[in-house]
Amino acid sequence: MSQSGSDMMHSPAAVSQAMDDVTIVGGGLVGASLACALSGHGLRLSMVEPFPFATHSSPSYDDRTIALAEGSRRILAGLGLWSAIAEHSTPIKRIHVSDRGRFGTATLSAADQGVEALGHVVPARCIGQALADRLAAMPDLILRAPAVLEDVDVGETEVGLSIHSDGRDMGAATRLVVGADGAHSQVRALLGIGVRRWEYGQSAIIANVSPERDHHGVAYERFTDTGPMALLPMSGGRCALVLTVRDADLDSLMELSDADFARVIERRFGRRLGRMVQVGERLSYPLAYWRAQADVRPRVALIGNAAHTLHPVAGQGFNLGLRDAATLAEVLVDAARAGNDPGSDAVLRRYAAWRRWDQRRTAGFTDGLVRLFSNPLAPAAWARGLGMVAFDLLPPAKGLLSRSAMGLAGRLPRLARGLSL
Numbered sequence: 489m490s491q492s493g494s495d496m497m498h499s500p501a502a503v504s505q506a507m508d509d510v511t512i513v514g515g516g517l518v519g520a521s522l523a524c525a526l527s528g529h530g531l532r533l534s535m536v537e538p539f540p541f542a543t544h545s546s547p548s549y550d551d552r553t554i555a556l557a558e559g560s561r562r563i564l565a566g567l568g569l570w571s572a573i574a575e576h577s578t579p580i581k582r583i584h585v586s587d588r589g590r591f592g593t594a595t596l597s598a599a600d601q602g603v604e605a606l607g608h609v610v611p612a613r614c615i616g617q618a619l620a621d622r623l624a625a626m627p628d629l630i631l632r633a634p635a636v637l638e639d640v641d642v643g644e645t646e647v648g649l650s651i652h653s654d655g656r657d658m659g660a661a662t663r664l665v666v667g668a669d670g671a672h673s674q675v676r677a678l679l680g681i682g683v684r685r686w687e688y689g690q691s692a693i694i695a696n697v698s699p700e701r702d703h704h705g706v707a708y709e710r711f712t713d714t715g716p717m718a719l720l721p722m723s724g725g726r727c728a729l730v731l732t733v734r735d736a737d738l739d740s741l742m743e744l745s746d747a748d749f750a751r752v753i754e755r756r757f758g759r760r761l762g763r764m765v766q767v768g769e770r771l772s773y774p775l776a777y778w779r780a781q782a783d784v785r786p787r788v789a790l791i792g793n794a795a796h797t798l799h800p801v802a803g804q805g806f807n808l809g810l811r812d813a814a815t816l817a818e819v820l821v822d823a824a825r826a827g828n829d830p831g832s833d834a835v836l837r838r839y840a841a842w843r844r845w846d847q848r849r850t851a852g853f854t855d856g857l858v859r860l861f862s863n864p865l866a867p868a869a870w871a872r873g874l875g876m877v878a879f880d881l882l883p884p885a886k887g888l889l890s891r892s893a894m895g896l897a898g899r900l901p902r903l904a905r906g907l908s909l
């Protein structure tokens with residue numbers, strides 16, 4: 489962090505004319521959602537993103553597939569984005585959980601819970617496209633892309649920003665900086681906010697696969713001795729595969745022919761859906777659990793992966809980040825309506841206190857799931873089997889887990905309740 493904001497103002501022409509109210513650093517899935525939520529509420533907004541939106545090259549909008557919880561669908565609907573996304577989505581009618589080679593399975597069904605779908609499966613690229621189209625049409629947003637945040641200088645009433653864009657350095661000032669810049673957050677690093685990090689020694693391989701039999705809208709979660717895997721229902725009978733593998737096995741699995749890789753999936757998943765007749769392009773991601781030691785600092789808030797990066801086994805990362813964005817938007821819009829400073833301590837404390845429970849619960853649940861199902865010892869395996877059988881027989885437990893899986897547990901922001909901001 490630099491010592492003085494004025495050091496960064498290199499030339500008057502390069503400095504924005506007025507101070508922004510909110511600067512969002514990172515235009516990924518979560519940061520762009522926050523910008524959409526804040527637009528139209530009288531706030532002066534800006535965004536800094538290293539990738540040009542027009543080329544849709546952002547790593548946040550790649551070929552991964554997102555299992556979108558019902559609460560997240562409501563938030564996107566409240567932002568007027570769901571109609572553009574819906575045509576690319578596949579409803580999840582049932583979730584089926586099993587442990588390879590052990591007794592016991594557990595299921596959650598939309599019909600039992602009295603809802604049409606437990607969630608929807610959507611390619612991240614389609615959510616990104618809807619967000620990018622909306623950002624391009626927002627009159628109250630200054631979009632700095634491609635641009636990189638280089639320094640921040642937090643003062644009493646404003647934050648000075650040093651930004652590198654178009655081959656030159658420029659300065660800007662804002663009342664609040666939102667770090668939405670992902671797992672390797674520059675905002676977090678510049679402010680010296682520590683991060684707790686667990687390495688799983690695992691990577692995820694994703695690919696679209698076509699099984700022999702129809703998935704009938706079932707999302708499969710399967711735990712195996714080499715790590716969890718998910719097969720999520722997609723259009724045209726395809727499934728989105730998320731296969732967790734040990735880091736040591738990653739290269740050899742990525743190098744397999746499609747036919748041999750299909751056999752690996754069949755061995756891990758079994759033949760519930762028949763043979764895997766086609767396997768699409770494979771991509772891999774290293775997996776770790778990161779948790780920022782604080783979500784807020786004076787005039788700074790962290791959201792999405794910058795605050796917490798989760799193992800994708802439970803499909804919760806974006807859903808949790810979107811609830812961060814919806815909650816922060818609500819707190820900031822309330823402050824704006826009351827004529828309060830969006831970067832004030834009171835506003836940021838409200839945000840951090842509201843998000844604490846959901847973040848701890850969701851991160852703890854996801855991490856606990858990975859650890860419990862990675863434990864090969866017999867007592868743990870028996871406990872898992874018994875737990876799943878008991879769970880399958882207990883409607884109240886299912887109701888509770890369904891509400892969590894649907895992103896409807898705890899105190900929800902207005903957008904997740906289907907209300908407008």
Ligand SMILES: Cc1cc2nc3c(=O)[nH]c(=O)nc-3n(C[C@H](O)[C@H](O)[C@H](O)COP(=O)(O)OP(=O)(O)OC[C@H]3O[C@@H](n4cnc5c(N)ncnc54)[C@H](O)[C@@H]3O)c2cc1C
Pocket residue numbers: 513514515516517518519536537538539546547548549552553554555556635636637668669670671673674675692694730773791792793794800802803804805806807808809
């Ligand atoms: C294989 C896989 C499957 C997944 N499946 C699911 C799922 O089913 N359901 C679910 O809810 N979640 C899922 N997730 C998690 C989800 O993808 C992430 O939680 C989500 O993408 C986080 O979005 P974000 O905007 O917080 O961060 P990111 O997507 O990392 O975006 C960060 C943005 O910040 C920008 N940036 C980086 N550095 C800077 C800088 N210095 N200055 C300015 N900008 C910067 C980046 O270019 C990027 O646009 C999955 C993840 C993986 C890896």
